[in-house]
Amino acid sequence: MNLNPITAGHDxxxxxxxxxxxxxSGDAGLAADAALVARIxxxxxxxxxxxxxxxxxxxxxxxxxxCRDRGRAEEMAQEAFIRxxxxxxxxxxxxxxxxxxxxVAANVYRTELKHIPAVHLSLDQAAEPSSPxxxxxxxxxxxxxxxxxRAVLALPQRYREPTILFYxxxxxxxxxxxxxGLPEGTMKARLSRARTMLRLRFPQLREQWTKGxxx
Amino acid sequence: MSHNQPDQFGQPSQxxxxxxxxxxxxxxxxxxxxxxxxxxxxxQQSPTPAPIPFPWKLxxxxxxxxxxxxxxxxxLAIMTIRSMSQTYVTSFATDSxxxxxxxxxxxxxxxxxxxxxxxxxxxxxxxxxxxWLCVLLCRRFAGEVSR
Numbered sequence: 001m002n003l004n005p006i007t008a009g010h011d012x013x014x015x016x017x018x019x020x021x022x023x024x025s026g027d028a029g030l031a032a033d034a035a036l037v038a039r040i041x042x043x044x045x046x047x048x049x050x051x052x053x054x055x056x057x058x059x060x061x062x063x064x065x066x067c068r069d070r071g072r073a074e075e076m077a078q079e080a081f082i083r084x085x086x087x088x089x090x091x092x093x094x095x096x097x098x099x100x101x102x103x104v105a106a107n108v109y110r111t112e113l114k115h116i117p118a119v120h121l122s123l124d125q126a127a128e129p130s131s132p133x134x135x136x137x138x139x140x141x142x143x144x145x146x147x148x149x150r151a152v153l154a155l156p157q158r159y160r161e162p163t164i165l166f167y168x169x170x171x172x173x174x175x176x177x178x179x180x181g182l183p184e185g186t187m188k189a190r191l192s193r194a195r196t197m198l199r200l201r202f203p204q205l206r207e208q209w210t211k212g213x214x215x
Numbered sequence: 216m217s218h219n220q221p222d223q224f225g226q227p228s229q230x231x232x233x234x235x236x237x238x239x240x241x242x243x244x245x246x247x248x249x250x251x252x253x254x255x256x257x258x259q260q261s262p263t264p265a266p267i268p269f270p271w272k273l274x275x276x277x278x279x280x281x282x283x284x285x286x287x288x289x290x291l292a293i294m295t296i297r298s299m300s301q302t303y304v305t306s307f308a309t310d311s312x313x314x315x316x317x318x319x320x321x322x323x324x325x326x327x328x329x330x331x332x333x334x335x336x337x338x339x340x341x342x343x344x345x346x347w348l349c350v351l352l353c354r355r356f357a358g359e360v361s362r
Binding site for chain 2: 045046048049052053056057060061064065070073074077078081082085086144145148149152163167170171195198199202205
């Protein structure tokens with residue numbers, strides 16, 4: 001499923017999710033963003049409502065991946081929108097509006113979580129399913145998946161954020177690096193380390209990976 | 216990046232189990248009032264309207280006139296004070312018996328303008344004229360603003 005708000009075509013998405021994603025995509029979306037920003041900078045505050053409408057889904061979902069708390073995700077997304085509105089004149093149009101917006105949001109989320117960290121366990125304390133994973137055990141699978149996702153939040157900060165953004169951007173390394181403002185090589189190294197830590201924490205995934213690799 | 220392309224870590228083109236788990240996450244739908252609450256917050260933070268700029272273009276002639284008026288009044292005041300002190304000294308030196316001669320020492324010897332300038336009447340008249348000018352200017356500015 002393509003969750004990338006920039007590349008997602010709505011025909012590929014479930015209707016519920018499509019309503020949370022931008023109305024337009026591609027060049028039309030970029031032009032629409034630029035036109036809206038021009039109107040806002042000319043003094044039309046209400047034009048920002050269209051920006052909010054267009055990007056609220058991606059920003060809330062991005063925040064959700066940072067904290068896994070619905071209420072807090074909306075608060076953080078609201079703060080990100082306010083920060084974007086204040087700094088709209090700083091968007092230089094060298095990158096797309098979405099890249100700039102995600103970058104602003106990532107800064108806000110990072111700062112917010114630095115002040116009040118999300119409640120999570122350390123990586124060693126993250127729950128590990130007692131039995132090996134089985135594809136025919138849906139409940140175990142759900143619990144395991146949730147444990148892995150929560151374990152991402154337990155990663156050290158320098159590895160956590162690249163992991164969150166890499167998967168938020170549908171494994172688009174360049175987009176994740178642009179959002180974080182890091183070189184791609186640095187992102188790649190941190191991601192590699194993060195994935196190694198997760199596989200060490202969840203040996204079943206490593207075994208499964210090794211089997212898949214051999215086949 | 217498509218999942219079927221080789222990834223950046225030298226791993227197989229198909230996403231691993233870890234990738235699949237981290238990719239397929241529940242998506243939140245924004246609550247119904249989210250956009251409205253963001254816009255409310257933004258409206259509250261909107262900057263207050265800029266103050267009305269001072270009408271320098273209209274006020275400059277008035278300031279120039281005021282400056283000229285102040286200079287003239289100062290000059291007249293100095294002249295009056297000098298003439299009054301001279302009159303005081305002269306009147307006592309000559310031991311004039313007449314009080315009116317001390318009050319109007321130059322009535323007979325000077326022109327009407329000189330009398331006017333040497334007495335306090337001139338500064339008073341000029342002050343009144345300047346005040347009237349100020350009133351006129353204020354009424355004019357107030358009329359333009361309210362229009």
